[in-house]
Amino acid sequence: MENKNKADVVVVGGGIIGCATAYYLSKRGKSVIVLEASENIGNGGSSRNGGGVRQSGRDPRELPLAMYGIKELWPELSKELGVDCEYHKDGNLRLGKNEKHKEILQGLTDRAVACGLDVRMIDADEIKEINPYLSDEVTCASWCPTDGHANPMVTTLAFYKKAREQGVRFITGEKVTRLRKIKGKLREVYTEENLYEGDYVVVAAGYESREILETVGVDVPMHQELCECLVTEAEPHMFDQMLGTAEADFYGHQSDHGSFVFGGMSGLELNNKNTGPKNSPSNASITSPCICRGIMKYFPALANAKIVRTWAGYLDICQDGVPVLGFVNEVPGLVVACAFSGHGFGIAPAVGEQLARLIIDGATTVDISGLRYGRFKAKI
Amino acid sequence: MSVIDRSVDIGGFVPQPDDDMLICRCEEITKGEIRKAVHAGMWTMTEIRRYLRTGMGLCQGQTCSRLVKGIVARELGVSPAELEPATARSPMRPTEMKVLGKEVS
Numbered sequence: 204m205e206n207k208n209k210a211d212v213v214v215v216g217g218g219i220i221g222c223a224t225a226y227y228l229s230k231r232g233k234s235v236i237v238l239e240a241s242e243n244i245g246n247g248g249s250s251r252n253g254g255g256v257r258q259s260g261r262d263p264r265e266l267p268l269a270m271y272g273i274k275e276l277w278p279e280l281s282k283e284l285g286v287d288c289e290y291h292k293d294g295n296l297r298l299g300k301n302e303k304h305k306e307i308l309q310g311l312t313d314r315a316v317a318c319g320l321d322v323r324m325i326d327a328d329e330i331k332e333i334n335p336y337l338s339d340e341v342t343c344a345s346w347c348p349t350d351g352h353a354n355p356m357v358t359t360l361a362f363y364k365k366a367r368e369q370g371v372r373f374i375t376g377e378k379v380t381r382l383r384k385i386k387g388k389l390r391e392v393y394t395e396e397n398l399y400e401g402d403y404v405v406v407a408a409g410y411e412s413r414e415i416l417e418t419v420g421v422d423v424p425m426h427q428e429l430c431e432c433l434v435t436e437a438e439p440h441m442f443d444q445m446l447g448t449a450e451a452d453f454y455g456h457q458s459d460h461g462s463f464v465f466g467g468m469s470g471l472e473l474n475n476k477n478t479g480p481k482n483s484p485s486n487a488s489i490t491s492p493c494i495c496r497g498i499m500k501y502f503p504a505l506a507n508a509k510i511v512r513t514w515a516g517y518l519d520i521c522q523d524g525v526p527v528l529g530f531v532n533e534v535p536g537l538v539v540a541c542a543f544s545g546h547g548f549g550i551a552p553a554v555g556e557q558l559a560r561l562i563i564d565g566a567t568t569v570d571i572s573g574l575r576y577g578r579f580k581a582k583i
Numbered sequence: 584m585s586v587i588d589r590s591v592d593i594g595g596f597v598p599q600p601d602d603d604m605l606i607c608r609c610e611e612i613t614k615g616e617i618r619k620a621v622h623a624g625m626w627t628m629t630e631i632r633r634y635l636r637t638g639m640g641l642c643q644g645q646t647c648s649r650l651v652k653g654i655v656a657r658e659l660g661v662s663p664a665e666l667e668p669a670t671a672r673s674p675m676r677p678t679e680m681k682v683l684g685k686e687v688s
Contacts, residue, residue, distance in 0.1 A: 242584050242667065243629045250633055356633035360625065367624045373589040375627075396586065436641055436677055460636070483629075483670045488686075491673075495684030509677035511641060514670075 206400055210234040210372070212562060213392050213401035215379045215415060216408035217241075219249040219355070220540050220547060222362035223555025224405055226284075229369040231563055236399055237371060238392065240378035240411065245359035246483070247409045248547055251516020253432060253454045253466035254355045255445050256549040257295045259322045259347035260311050262525045264573030265546060266318045271569045272553030273349055280353075280552060286361035288353045289459045293443035295350030296334060298501055299343040304449035308345045315347070322347040334442050336504050352445040352456040355548045362555070379408070381418035382537070389419060389536035403562050405538040410519040412541035419534050424522035424579055425542040428472035431490040431515045435508040437461030452497030463508060467494035477515070484515045518545045528554065528574040529561060538562060539576055589624055593659055596622040606654065607647040609640020614654055621658040628669040631655060638669060641677060 212228055214221045217239030225235045239246070256277060258269040273292070281288045299308050308324060315322045325346045330337060333346070367373055382404060383391040392399040406412045410427045438461055447454040455465030469475070469490040479485025491513040499506050521527060521542035531537050538558055547554075557567040602615025612635050625634045628651065637651050638644025644651075648668060656663040674683060 242587070243627050244589075244624075245633070246629070360630060360634045364623045367589060373624075374586060375589065376584040376586045394586075435680070479670065485670075486673060492684050492686045495680045499680060499684060506679070506681040508680050510674060510680060510683050511643060511677045512639070512672040513674065514672050 206398070208236065208397060208399040210236040210399075210401050212403045212405060213238065213399045214405045214407060215392065216406065216412070217244045217363070217373060217375065218247050218407065218409060219245060219359040219362060219551040220407040220543070220554055221405065222359055222366055223551045224407065224540065224558045225371045225555075226362045226366040226369070227556045227559035228562065229366055229371045231559060233559075233563065235366070235371045236401070237366075237373045238377045238379055238394060238399065239373065239375045240408070242376050244363045244373065244375065245356065248516050248518060248543065248545075249359040250356045251430070251432060251514060252355050252545070252548050254352045254456060254464060254548065255295070255350075255447075255454060256290065256292075256353050257347065257350035257445055258320050259295050259315055259345055259350055260297060260447065261315070261546065263314060263318050265525050265550065266315070266320065267569045268550045268553045268557065268571065270320065271557075272550055273351075276552040276556060277351075277353070280358070281361075284361040284365045286357060286364060288358040288361055290351065290353040291443050291456070292349060292351040293445075294333070294346060294348040295445040295447065296330065297345045297447045297449060298330075298337070298341050299449040300340045301342070305343045307449040308343060312345045320347065321349060334444060336441050336502060338501050338503055341501060350445055354458065358548075358551075379415050382406075382415060384419060384534065384536075387535065389534050403536050403538055405540060405558060407540040409541060409543075410517055412519070412539070416539065419537065421531055421534060421537070421539070421576065423527050423539065423542050423576065425519050426473070427517045428520055429475040429477055429484060429487065429515055430466060430468055430472060430518050430545070431486055431494065431513060432464060432466040433491050433494055433510050433513040435463045435505070436511050438463065438508055446501075448497070448501060452500060453494050462511075463505065465494055465498055467497055469493040479515070484517060486513050486515045490515075520544045522579065526574050527576050528558075528571050529567075529576070531576045587626065589626065593622070606650050607635075607637040607640065607644075609642050609646075610636040612637045617651060617654050618658050621655055626655075626659060628652060628655065628666055632669045643672070643675070644669065
């Protein structure tokens with residue numbers, strides 16, 4: 204009897220990377236099954252990030268994907284998926300207050316310019332013109348006019364909705380326990396109760412990818428850090444840019460809804476305690492107050508804005524700070540997409556579209572060679 | 584947690600006379616919008632909340648979450664008891680940034 208749990212591609216992980224990959228594969232006629240361990244689609248970093256869609260500040264190895272997504276995919280995404288993803292391409296300001304900050308920003312800017320990105324340093328006057336609500340102490344910034352932001356929760360669910368309409372089978376509460384090769388090629392995906400089969404298997408399960416990949420001898424060097432976001436009540440419209448700072452005090456934007464969404468860190472992320480259930484991490488008590496102080500340093504005007512909710516999520520941080528993406532020589536049929544290191548949301552459409560090309564055409568059109576699994580070597 | 588195949592047929596969306604009734608007053612979400620979201624694939628309270636913003640406003644769902652749950656359960660043909668509530672989040676009451684940011688002296 205035919206195994207009904209068989210598809211051209213099995214995707215492990217129903218976050219934005221898995222949903223986007225499933226969408227682009229199904230758009231090109233492939234049958235896809237997506238397995239999500241939790242009961243919700245997009246339950247990891249996909250719904251626990253600040254919504255940045257940016258290129259500035261990104262590593263040269265992942266910059267081509269970021270630039271491709273912003274040029275080719277994000278502008279039409281809401282129309283294509285039939286859901287308003289609240290995408291704004293109104294620029295990113297990375298702010299600084301002193302010479303040390305200026306040096307950091309200049310370094311980031313020089314590296315991005317060398318990769319062909321339109322980003323430059325601007326002075327206090329120009330900053331005020333772009334965003335009049337900032338503190339007078341802000342004296343320098345890097346400015347990338349083609350950066351922006353979108354709603355990460357809605358975008359993830361929009362990819363899911365459209366992929367589901369195109370016939371992708373999504374199964375939630377289905378935790379993958381191991382992968383298995385048949386005749387030297389990856390084929391079988393085992394969950395606690397079921398067996399799935401695919402010609403290709405995409406592993407896009409965030410940090411949990413590590414133990415899944417270990418079952419076929421692949422080990423991605425990454426660790427987890429518990430990061431946080433917060434949101435204010437709706438405020439009158441102030442600005443449309445994405446914001447960050449030289450020392451990463453906070454990042455965020457004002458949403459179409461009017462609320463301000465900010466994310467940030469306390470500096471103790473490696474050892475923050477998760478006070479919530481495993482499938483929905485909760486906050487460390489010191490982090491959101493720290494983010495508030497960071498915001499008020501740059502936006503004194505927001506001191507009276509009311510915080511209505513805070514939430515937390517794990518970053519899957521790679522040893523060298525950029526994702527692991529693509530085929531793995533040792534395991535034919537395997538496609539890895541994990542260790543996004545907090546940069547996954549903005550590049551997700553590009554990752555999904557390029558992985559579909561990799562699987563169907565055998566090659567990507569964007570250079571992802573710097574992100575290959577084989578790059579990790581011992582120092583001597 | 585049970586294994587749920589999101590491709591199972593739950594039937595199509597059938598309009599109802601009270602679809603324009605406001606359910607989430609803070610974010611002004613109607614019964615019809617909630618029912619349509621279920622048919623778009625949003626089958627958990629958490630997905631509904633992230634997709635529509637129900638319970639994401641000033642009261643954080645303290646008024647509407649039971650109503651939303653009843654509507655979603657009916658649409659899916661399950662008991663409301665089978666649906667996990669969305670996670671409650673601190674600070675529980677809207678708190679000014681300058682107050683929340685003051686936990687150290």
